[in-house]
Amino acid sequence: MDRRLLDAAVSDHAAEIMHLASHDPSLLLGTTPQGNTCLHIASIHGHEGFCKDALALSPTLLAAVNSDGETPLLTAVTSGHVSLASVLLRYCRDQQLSEAILKQDKDGFNALHQAIRSGRRELALELIEAEPALSKAVNKYDESPMFLAVMRNYADVFEKLLKDPDSAHGGANGYNALHAAVRNGNSGGHTE
Template identity: 60%
Template sequence: MADKTSTSLLRGGQGQLQMDQRLLEAATSGNSTSMKEMASRNPCILGTTLARNTCLHISSTHGHQIFCTEVVALEESLLTAVNLDRETPLLAAVKSGFAILASVLLQCYRARGLIKAILWQDIDGCNVLHHAIRSGHRELALKLIEAAPALSTHVNIFNESPMYIAAMRDFTDISEKLLEIPDSAYMGPFGNNTLLAAVRNANSGLAKRIMETRPWLARETNKTGATPLSVALYLHQIGVVRVLLEHDCSLGYKVPSNGAPFLSQAAAGGHIDVAQVLLHHCPDTPYRSTKDPYWTCLHTAIDQDHVEFVEFILRTPQLRKLINMRDVYGKTALHYAVQSCNPKMVAALLSHEDIDIS
């Protein structure tokens, strides 16, 4: 008959050994001495809580490094145990914010050849690299990438790849390391990708690296139809715009789904510097909307009351032909300038030698 010291062998749900309360307390407090005494009297320390946590899970959650290393030395199979959230002890340590402990456990997995266990994902499809990056543990993330490059290929249930998470947090060092892995995933939620994340952070250096290794990402659209270039233009990120066009000038000729070419988007914001970069790389970039009322960028600049942009158009040789272009209603830019009652705008147009006032 079992004595009082063997209560850790009581059966829990689904045939699992229920953890002794004393072992649970030792794991929670990090009392490795008590744990080793119990193990010496009863070698089996594989019991779990009702949430399927082992004593290694519990100690990992509380960050007890000594307890973790000593219990692994006694029973290394605990490294591959998973709880109801499908967490390994390594995942539990990372998710609880104990990066140093996670690094120690990582060495335990590597020393025992448990590389596949490092790759396991939790109930949300996140692996340890997802959580390390999300929590800002950059040094740990780099160690994980070195130990198990395949971590970079996983996408969680939110459609987030480790590379996308790193780019969103502007972790350039991690993003560039992941770009070195040929089959690393790059997608994010709602159709976004890593390049879009770099654009949002105005990270022209990372955008350049992405364009050098995965230029096709510049042509992908998200669920709203936005491309990296359209987002860069909208956010007035001139450095990123320049990088994208330097690597692929054809991007400047694509008219977005809303029908407004990039030059018209620049006019809407009054961004002369963006227009100059566009025209430098794409001298004949589209200037007229493909949808009703088929305005030119000159119409748009007047509608948005950007006098300086209008003056820029008037002095730019390749845009001279816009001065008398009409929209679907037969109205030129001058019509709208007069309607806006802006004397400076009207004066600028009338000063152009090609203006048609009839």
């Protein structure tokens, strides 16, 4: 990756990206040794304006995957940039890039796993609404988004996942979402 582009992505200098791309549009597709594009770098830092400008010039950046198996959307979620993750999710939907939304990293976590793990309940609900198939994935620890939602006591996320009969329900060590509910003392909504 061109050092000027890397610096622009880290510093949120959107004007610099326009200048660089006007001279050499392919410059935007360069990567770091870890496979990060300028969109990954800007997503790590939460630079929404830079990301929008980069996508206006090269929408294909949405589908780029780094050496950890992350798309820019997954990078934004993992980095905790909820607003940016929502923007990237909309771009993916507009470009009909389901595979970019569904992408799992090297450990099998997808954007929904990461949203739940990091306590981003509203983002988790938005992700489920946008791409219900996210609920089918399990990570390398055999944890499904449903299992993680129950472990965090996210009843609203669990209920939304439960509406999809194809949602995975498995968890680590042979447990499942029901085991997690019992372990957490969830009553399952029953009153006495």
